[in-house]
Amino acid sequence: MSRRPGFVLEVDKSTPPTLFWNGEGFMLETLPEGSRVIYAPEPMKAIDDPYRAIRHALLHPVGDRDPLPALLRPGMKLTICFDDVSLPLPPMEAPDVRQMVIETVLDMAAEAGVDDVVLVAALALHRRMTEEELRHALGNRVYDAFAPHGLLTQHDAEDPENLIHLGQTDQGEDVEINKRAATSDLLVYVNINLVTMDGGHKSVATGLASYRSLRHHHNPQTMRHSKSFMDQPSSELHSSNWRMGRLIADSGVKIFQIETTLNNDTFPSNFQFLQKREWEWSLRDRASFAASSAALSKTPPRIARQIFQSIKSPHALTSAQAGEVEAVHALTTSNVWAQQGVDVEGQTDILTMGLPYICPYNVNSIMNPILVACLGLGYFFNMYRGKPLVREGGVVIMRHPTRPEFHPGHHPSYIDFYEQVLTQTIDPVQMHKEFEESFATDPWYVHLYRTGHAYHGVHPFYMWYWCAHAMAHVGRVIVVGGDAKAVRRLGFSPASSLNDALEIASDVVGPSPTLTHMHNPPILMSDVH
Amino acid sequence: MSTLLFERSLPRFAAARLVSTLGSGRGVGVGPLRLVEREAPVVPAEGWVHVDPTLSGICGSDLATLDGRSSRYFEDIVSFPFVPGHEVVGTVAQDSVAADGAALAAGSRVVLQPVLGCAARGIEPPCPACQAGNVGNCGNLAFGHIRPGLQTGFCADTGGGWSTSGLVAHSSQLYGVPEALSDTDAVTVEPVACAVHAVLGAPIAGGDVVAVVGAGTLGLLVTAALGHLASIGRCPAPSMVLVGARYAHQQRLARELGGTDALPDDQLARAVRRHSRSLSYGGASGMTATLSGGADVVIDCVGSPESIAQSLAMVRPRGTVSLVGMPGRVTVDLAPLWHREVRLAGAYAYGTEGGAGMDDRVSTFALAFEVAEAQRTGRLVSATYPLTRFEDAVAHAGAAGRRGAVKIAFDVRKGSA
Numbered sequence: 001m002s003r004r005p006g007f008v009l010e011v012d013k014s015t016p017p018t019l020f021w022n023g024e025g026f027m028l029e030t031l032p033e034g035s036r037v038i039y040a041p042e043p044m045k046a047i048d049d050p051y052r053a054i055r056h057a058l059l060h061p062v063g064d065r066d067p068l069p070a071l072l073r074p075g076m077k078l079t080i081c082f083d084d085v086s087l088p089l090p091p092m093e094a095p096d097v098r099q100m101v102i103e104t105v106l107d108m109a110a111e112a113g114v115d116d117v118v119l120v121a122a123l124a125l126h127r128r129m130t131e132e133e134l135r136h137a138l139g140n141r142v143y144d145a146f147a148p149h150g151l152l153t154q155h156d157a158e159d160p161e162n163l164i165h166l167g168q169t170d171q172g173e174d175v176e177i178n179k180r181a182a183t184s185d186l187l188v189y190v191n192i193n194l195v196t197m198d199g200g201h202k203s204v205a206t207g208l209a210s211y212r213s214l215r216h217h218h219n220p221q222t223m224r225h226s227k228s229f230m231d232q233p234s235s236e237l238h239s240s241n242w243r244m245g246r247l248i249a250d251s252g253v254k255i256f257q258i259e260t261t262l263n264n265d266t267f268p269s270n271f272q273f274l275q276k277r278e279w280e281w282s283l284r285d286r287a288s289f290a291a292s293s294a295a296l297s298k299t300p301p302r303i304a305r306q307i308f309q310s311i312k313s314p315h316a317l318t319s320a321q322a323g324e325v326e327a328v329h330a331l332t333t334s335n336v337w338a339q340q341g342v343d344v345e346g347q348t349d350i351l352t353m354g355l356p357y358i359c360p361y362n363v364n365s366i367m368n369p370i371l372v373a374c375l376g377l378g379y380f381f382n383m384y385r386g387k388p389l390v391r392e393g394g395v396v397i398m399r400h401p402t403r404p405e406f407h408p409g410h411h412p413s414y415i416d417f418y419e420q421v422l423t424q425t426i427d428p429v430q431m432h433k434e435f436e437e438s439f440a441t442d443p444w445y446v447h448l449y450r451t452g453h454a455y456h457g458v459h460p461f462y463m464w465y466w467c468a469h470a471m472a473h474v475g476r477v478i479v480v481g482g483d484a485k486a487v488r489r490l491g492f493s494p495a496s497s498l499n500d501a502l503e504i505a506s507d508v509v510g511p512s513p514t515l516t517h518m519h520n521p522p523i524l525m526s527d528v529h
Numbered sequence: 530m531s532t533l534l535f536e537r538s539l540p541r542f543a544a545a546r547l548v549s550t551l552g553s554g555r556g557v558g559v560g561p562l563r564l565v566e567r568e569a570p571v572v573p574a575e576g577w578v579h580v581d582p583t584l585s586g587i588c589g590s591d592l593a594t595l596d597g598r599s600s601r602y603f604e605d606i607v608s609f610p611f612v613p614g615h616e617v618v619g620t621v622a623q624d625s626v627a628a629d630g631a632a633l634a635a636g637s638r639v640v641l642q643p644v645l646g647c648a649a650r651g652i653e654p655p656c657p658a659c660q661a662g663n664v665g666n667c668g669n670l671a672f673g674h675i676r677p678g679l680q681t682g683f684c685a686d687t688g689g690g691w692s693t694s695g696l697v698a699h700s701s702q703l704y705g706v707p708e709a710l711s712d713t714d715a716v717t718v719e720p721v722a723c724a725v726h727a728v729l730g731a732p733i734a735g736g737d738v739v740a741v742v743g744a745g746t747l748g749l750l751v752t753a754a755l756g757h758l759a760s761i762g763r764c765p766a767p768s769m770v771l772v773g774a775r776y777a778h779q780q781r782l783a784r785e786l787g788g789t790d791a792l793p794d795d796q797l798a799r800a801v802r803r804h805s806r807s808l809s810y811g812g813a814s815g816m817t818a819t820l821s822g823g824a825d826v827v828i829d830c831v832g833s834p835e836s837i838a839q840s841l842a843m844v845r846p847r848g849t850v851s852l853v854g855m856p857g858r859v860t861v862d863l864a865p866l867w868h869r870e871v872r873l874a875g876a877y878a879y880g881t882e883g884g885a886g887m888d889d890r891v892s893t894f895a896l897a898f899e900v901a902e903a904q905r906t907g908r909l910v911s912a913t914y915p916l917t918r919f920e921d922a923v924a925h926a927g928a929a930g931r932r933g934a935v936k937i938a939f940d941v942r943k944g945s946a
Contacts, residue, residue: 415799416799416800416803419792419796419799419800420790420792420796420799420800420803423790423792424790438803439803442803442806443806443807443808444802444803444806444807444808444809447808
């Protein structure tokens, strides 16, 4: 049976309640009749032999690039960079795509007699990965061959000795990236393109950049004018990265880009009901939902977090393409849309979303309130092409517990951002002006970023800027079931139930609003006409 | 004439101490404080006058006394029975002269400077501290022609503010109240003077990071004094004044009064770390650990073991911790103080002040009047009670923060209501 495309359901009397994620849990909500529910397309068929497909991509590059073996020679300096722990979500079952790609690249390098090879985790300003996370991403064989010799490194955006300033774009944007990568004879970048935002010139220009460089596109102005991040031609974030990427190429940095896409088979078999349409739930699905809901309701949040964070997704490879950055990315984008795109007619007054336990920045960590905001307004809201799902001045209703909890090791500056910045202002422009630099250059945050597993001091600002487009677009944000104090700290309105939220929303959108629910995850992207 | 009298009674003292473990001020009903009918105290010597209190505040040191938590250090410089109340605005009953030499006609409003120094005690020559104008450091608090008592409100001979029969005060203790100052502003002048003295006694340099621990009356007034004195050049302007304030209303007031930021107590160390651009020895989660740098000056307006430990953890090496809140017997690890050569200094009462922008020494009270007027410190007076409701008043004062209040005072005019 062929897979079914995405689907927009109109809720009627016979529609069963709809699943809403709620952090480390989920629940069923009855949506008003006439509401729409957007379901992602079913998972694309996995490639039967991923190693073969990857090898084929490396041997048959697209764009102006020779096959990888032709670019490899003895005595050369080869740097292989790869996406960090923020991708994919949830982390995939072993073997991870990065492992498969890097093993294939290393086999070719070995065949060509290349012996100066360094691996670099392209962290940008994310936290350093742990050994366990690196082993999961790369496999034990790669890890054990490189890490003990210091050849498996993690990009350090605060290491002046290993950064190189390549110049400024015609817009005055500094381009400063990892020196080892930039001065190699060949830079191979291995991507997992979970969403259309990932990859392209953003891989190197962001993943290997310094704060000096990143600040040119990670700021309120650029973020507000990225409509959306998922639609590269309409994204200022990407325009800036593309300018930087072209400068990097013009500087003589030779990049061999490898991009991969995954299907949206997101949850393991015992949680399959999470990616099914509710009216198609089998008896077993219903039993699984009932049992897991009951168990989770009695489970302390800390334990529930551990359970969910241990989930490994059965994501499978659906495409691999390699070669010149822009040519590769065009193919990738098309493949991601094929998996995630859903045609939606018209905008809605109210957009509802149930936020799950994970976002790119809390893998093996805690979803703090700033990340809740970012996941809802930065990511889910921006999962569109054309125009936002919710109309200008409309309302976003998110469901999440929004506990004021932080991982002190991973998110130390988030704590201070929450306590010392959000208490003063929630305006991205004002905080950018008054607070960003002091956080970005704080020696303690720098120390923890470089030596521990902390996100860079400026990172919470970026998460907040990520919301800037949504904040400027919508009339109100309501969080159902969240810690009221934390929700208010974010500048949102707390509601105890969906009905309560709809009543609050009526102040903004009137008494008979249209409502659309994003049934996400599995990830879906709306093509709004 | 209603008077609240504090008598020496060990059983009652012990009972108050026991009950107050349930909450400050809760033990007043079983303690040594009683409402009695009592005549006005007798003027002890020439230069003394009767003062009829209008408002009289309840201070942290009063609460400590009523709770049975006061240090035994004070035993020899207090005489029983005494009438509490040393934060006083009232009127003089006879023509008199103020401490600054100004004439005071009968009925003039005055604020009491309560320290009973050498001048009040008729001691000639005065001790070196009094000669230098530092009456708070007087060495003769148990001598002279009145009985022991560090201040009015702790001396058996002077009466105190918590009485409708009034008190007696020496002219060296009286300051006329400017017309512009309301009674509620005026009743805060004494604690404002403490705050002024603490601020001008602390080695604050321009651009310093200053942390204020605690945002009860003293913490807020230290913030207010610092804000005003820096704004008029009386002291160097810090780059940052961070206030540890547990309750939302305290945070709001601290910001209004000049604090750069006000945060809950448990967040203060993080803010100090960030603004002093320090590292933390405790790693990402160890914000109770010592900082590599820290605040240049920490003004501890609580005086508890916890606040002193917190202050020592957030002050920079060779920085100063100024103890303004009255401490008692405390157990504190002084290793950081020793290792980092931190100065731990007390800041008590008032006298005269020197410092930036002052050619001569100026009376602390003169500066306190300025601060009270400029900052309208009377806004901290949250409630007044008649003396007859003293149990409610003291309980309110003991739970002021929790109940959204700051300063509680007796309205002595309502004394017999």
